[in-house]
Amino acid sequence: MFWRKIFRDPQLAKKIVEKIYEIAPKKDHVKICHICGTHEWTISHYGIRNLLPKNVEVIAGPGCPVCIVPAAEVDEAVELALRGVSITCFGDVIRVPGSKMSLLDAKAKGADVRVVYSVMDAVKMARKEPHKEFVFFAIGFETTAPSTATEILKRPPKNLSFLISHRLIPPAMELMLGIGDLQIDAFIAPGHVSTIIGLEPYEIFPRAYRMPTVIAGFEPLDVLIAIYMILKQINKGISILENEYRRAVTWEGNLKAKEQINKAFKVVGGFWRGLGRIPNSALSLRKEFLEYDAHEKFNIRILKGRDIPPGCQCHLVIIGKIKPVECPLFMKACTPQKPVGSCMVGIEGTCRIWASTIKSDTYQHKFKSIN
Amino acid sequence: MCLAVPAKILEINGDLAKADFGGLIKEINVTLVDAKIGDYVLVHAGYAIQVIDEKEAKETLMLWREILGLGAESNESEKL
Numbered sequence: 121m122f123w124r125k126i127f128r129d130p131q132l133a134k135k136i137v138e139k140i141y142e143i144a145p146k147k148d149h150v151k152i153c154h155i156c157g158t159h160e161w162t163i164s165h166y167g168i169r170n171l172l173p174k175n176v177e178v179i180a181g182p183g184c185p186v187c188i189v190p191a192a193e194v195d196e197a198v199e200l201a202l203r204g205v206s207i208t209c210f211g212d213v214i215r216v217p218g219s220k221m222s223l224l225d226a227k228a229k230g231a232d233v234r235v236v237y238s239v240m241d242a243v244k245m246a247r248k249e250p251h252k253e254f255v256f257f258a259i260g261f262e263t264t265a266p267s268t269a270t271e272i273l274k275r276p277p278k279n280l281s282f283l284i285s286h287r288l289i290p291p292a293m294e295l296m297l298g299i300g301d302l303q304i305d306a307f308i309a310p311g312h313v314s315t316i317i318g319l320e321p322y323e324i325f326p327r328a329y330r331m332p333t334v335i336a337g338f339e340p341l342d343v344l345i346a347i348y349m350i351l352k353q354i355n356k357g358i359s360i361l362e363n364e365y366r367r368a369v370t371w372e373g374n375l376k377a378k379e380q381i382n383k384a385f386k387v388v389g390g391f392w393r394g395l396g397r398i399p400n401s402a403l404s405l406r407k408e409f410l411e412y413d414a415h416e417k418f419n420i421r422i423l424k425g426r427d428i429p430p431g432c433q434c435h436l437v438i439i440g441k442i443k444p445v446e447c448p449l450f451m452k453a454c455t456p457q458k459p460v461g462s463c464m465v466g467i468e469g470t471c472r473i474w475a476s477t478i479k480s481d482t483y484q485h486k487f488k489s490i491n
Numbered sequence: 492m493c494l495a496v497p498a499k500i501l502e503i504n505g506d507l508a509k510a511d512f513g514g515l516i517k518e519i520n521v522t523l524v525d526a527k528i529g530d531y532v533l534v535h536a537g538y539a540i541q542v543i544d545e546k547e548a549k550e551t552l553m554l555w556r557e558i559l560g561l562g563a564e565s566n567e568s569e570k571l
Binding site: 124126127132135136139157158210237238239240241260263264266267270312315316341345348349352366367368369374376377380467468 | 494495497520522523524525533535536537538540541543544545547548551552554555558559560561
């Protein structure tokens with residue numbers, strides 16, 4: 121994709137950074153919250169935080185779908201795996217800690233747990249092995265839900281059912297604003313979720329909460345421009361919804377995808393690891409598809425689990441209250457090879473990203489400083 | 492998980508398409524988008540979730556210059 125070079129042009133980046141310094145408030149602290157693991161990756165990988173004025177802070181909100189899967193829902197998948205059901209899931213999900221074990225631990229005990237690239241692979245497996253029961257552990261935000269919906273609407277083989285753990289982003293953003301001591305000043309909204317839902321669901325943030333909100337793409341310059349756009353709004357004393365990611369995000373979003381979601385699912389309240397229950401933030405199968413609901417099929421429903429192991433600070437990292445380096449377990453007891461908390465598991469987890477992008481001397485230094 | 496990767500559509504067969512991920516050719520599902528051969532799409536977990544608007548992509552630089560108040564540079568888009 122030939123035009124992508126321009127989105128990483130260091131000269132232009134320099135110009136944008138100069139402009140950011142020109143308009144950034146001189147004293148007031150500005151806290152910008154993004155809600156996407158891929159944004160965190162771009163910000164950390166390209167060292168964007170180091171380019172910003174000291175009083176402009178960018179924090180990571182609950183934008184990693186793997187991190188926020190509640191332990192109880194992992195426990196359901198583990199329980200089914202141990203009962204002999206073949207569990208299919210995305211790569212990162214296999215390592216997410218449950219209350220007692222992860223799906224990977226269950227696999228080590230002999231359970232049949234298979235990593236798939238797409239829900240389509242789970243359908244193919246179920247078709248190929250009709251005498252085996254398969255469950256697809258469907259996690260992910262609005263970006264992922266349409267693919268699950270599409271396969272369910274096509275009525276897959278009866279030996280495939282689903283544990284639906286999909287979650288919706290805007291209600292979590294609203295919850296973040298209710299956490300008083302976070303004092304967020306603006307949002308960078310997640311670009312790929314927005315390709316599906318469009319702009320309209322974010323209107324509430326500038327209108328009701330006076331929160332500058334900019335939808336951004338994932339190249340480093342996309343993020344820098346989005347920060348500039350937010351600072352410009354703050355500078356002018358306005359709060360509006362703006363779209364920086366016009367090449368992929370339209371006002372209405374992806375109508376086909378939204379229709380698939382609405383046909384297969386209804387919106388319900390749902391638990392988020394580290395955040396608790398958020399109203400209207402989860403998807404559940406509509407009654408005409410209940411035969412595909414693994415809860416019904418296998419009579420399993422675990423309501424409580426141990427989300428946060430002792431010492432783990434994932435509940436604070438998930439909302440951006442602390443940085444990964446402020447967790448006493450970070451890169452000590454909790455590493456990408458042996459994660460304790462869910463934030464260290466997935467490639468979009470804040471701790472996992474920091475573990476691979478922050479120099480070890482930096483976090484050791486910071487860790488010492490908070491002790 | 493919300494990672495989406497751009498790919499170019501090479502061939503379409505009903506719901507499925509062959510797409511070029513910078514040299515790697517993979518089968519993807521295109522049910523959710525109205526894509527045609529030659530389009531760039533964003534692919535997430537095997538599904539194209541949106542067609543990238545090539546015109547908007549090319550105009551992004553102009554949009555940025557406008558946002559930054561740098562004024563238009565006529566030959567800048569040719570660099571793209």
